[in-house]
Amino acid sequence: MKLSALALALGAELRPAGADAAITGVAGAQAASPEHIVFAEDPGALPAALASHAAAVIVSAKLAPASSDKPLLVVPQPRFSFAQAAHLLKPADPFTGVHPTAVIDPSATLGEAISVAAYAVIEAGAQIGSGTRIGPGAVIGEGVKIGSACRIHARVVIYPGSELGNHVVVKAGAVLGSDGFGYVRDAVTGEYLQFPQQGRLVIEDHVEIGANATIDRGALEETRIESGVKIDNLVHLGHNVRVGRDVVIAAQTGVSGSSTIGRGAIVGGQVGIGDHADIGEQVILGSGSGVLTNKKVRAPGVVFWGRPARPLRQYLKELAALSRLARASDNEEE
Numbered sequence: 001m002k003l004s005a006l007a008l009a010l011g012a013e014l015r016p017a018g019a020d021a022a023i024t025g026v027a028g029a030q031a032a033s034p035e036h037i038v039f040a041e042d043p044g045a046l047p048a049a050l051a052s053h054a055a056a057v058i059v060s061a062k063l064a065p066a067s068s069d070k071p072l073l074v075v076p077q078p079r080f081s082f083a084q085a086a087h088l089l090k091p092a093d094p095f096t097g098v099h100p101t102a103v104i105d106p107s108a109t110l111g112e113a114i115s116v117a118a119y120a121v122i123e124a125g126a127q128i129g130s131g132t133r134i135g136p137g138a139v140i141g142e143g144v145k146i147g148s149a150c151r152i153h154a155r156v157v158i159y160p161g162s163e164l165g166n167h168v169v170v171k172a173g174a175v176l177g178s179d180g181f182g183y184v185r186d187a188v189t190g191e192y193l194q195f196p197q198q199g200r201l202v203i204e205d206h207v208e209i210g211a212n213a214t215i216d217r218g219a220l221e222e223t224r225i226e227s228g229v230k231i232d233n234l235v236h237l238g239h240n241v242r243v244g245r246d247v248v249i250a251a252q253t254g255v256s257g258s259s260t261i262g263r264g265a266i267v268g269g270q271v272g273i274g275d276h277a278d279i280g281e282q283v284i285l286g287s288g289s290g291v292l293t294n295k296k297v298r299a300p301g302v303v304f305w306g307r308p309a310r311p312l313r314q315y316l317k318e319l320a321a322l323s324r325l326a327r328a329s330d331n332e333e334e
Contacts, residue, residue: 001089003056003071006037009088010081012073015064019071021055026086029054037073039082058082093133102134111148129166141177147205161198161217165205171233173212177201180216180223180239180257195219197239210235210251219257232269244281256293264300272307285309 003021007014027036029045032054039058040049046065049057056071058078065072075081098104098116108122111130122128122140129148134140137155144158147166152158156170159177170176179197186193199218203225209215210233217223219239225231228246236254237243244263249255253271261267262281271285274293279285282300290307291297297304303312 003037003073006085006088007073010058010073010075010084012058012075012081013061015068015072015074019056021071023055023085023089025089026082027054037082037085039078041078058085095131095133099136108140117154123160135172144177153211159201159217161200162203163200164203165207165227167206168203169208171209171211171213174209175214176203176209177217178214180219182219182239182257199223199239201225204229207231213237216241216257226263238275250287286312 001023003019003023004014006023022035023037024035027038029038029048029052032038032052034053034055036054037056037058038049038052038054040046040063041060043063046063050068050070056073058073058075058081060076060078061074064074095113096115099118101118102116102120104116104122105124107124108126110128113131114128115133117134117136119136120134120138123142125143126140127145129146129150131148132146132150134152135154135156138152139157141158141160143160145163147164147168149166150164150168152170153172155173157175162177182195182197183192184195197217197219199221201215201217201223204227206227207225207229209231212233213231213235215223215225215237216239221240223237223239223241225243226245229243230248232249232251234252235249238255238257240258241255242260244261246263247261247265249267250269252269253267255273256275258275259273259277261279262283264282265279266284268285268287270288272290274291274295276294277291278296279291280298280300283297284303286303286305289305289309292308297309304310305312306315
């Protein structure tokens, strides 16, 4: 991609305007070649970026030097624009068609430019949108709907009753739409009987789901993951959970049934959320924190930490108080 075309795609100001090297990819300053582009978002990183072999540097207007021997792409958010450039410059995977070992029911509907890898299974009535890629050993259940330009990696299992939007990425080993963990106990015998798990799972557009993550279908209604959500590896979302737009959930987090996470929230690793909890918009749950059943956590932009989760400032005050009590106790014993 020519530098001028990349600048146009990023909405960047190109300095000098006539620079037009060919760019093939992105790199760090140490590994960059004359066909790469690098970025700097703080004064400490700028000298290395300017001294690199890269063809150009992505910088903010505040950081951009008055004069430079190297072309500059001036943008408001250098790191974000660098990530955009990486996507623009990444070559598209070639479509390979349907592998002869794949098993596809005759009633399934496949769009144009579909790739289905070895030993994948697509069951009756499934609908696969144009440009979607199904990885080796993946199982697409009966009646499942998958939109366009999705990437379903190896050994993903998508149960009946699931619907995926467009540009959805599901990493290897993820399981979508399985029965939720819902049981009713007989008060007389102590026996457990599964509560009906017959709802559906809806994954909206531009969602990414990490390796070995699991998302259960709704019990009687639906589990819904809204557009732009990014889910890390080894995350579990229970039945009837609703996750709002552009939420990020880190690894080993578990969300119990019927809980909601509001738009733009950030959930750290190993967070535990009880059932029917309500996490508000733009709340930040620190790693390892816990939210109790039926608890409402509301405060946009506020970091919550601890078990049970409370505002970070309060949590730190409590730790300091405990430390003072421990020191006082030690002094008394002496």
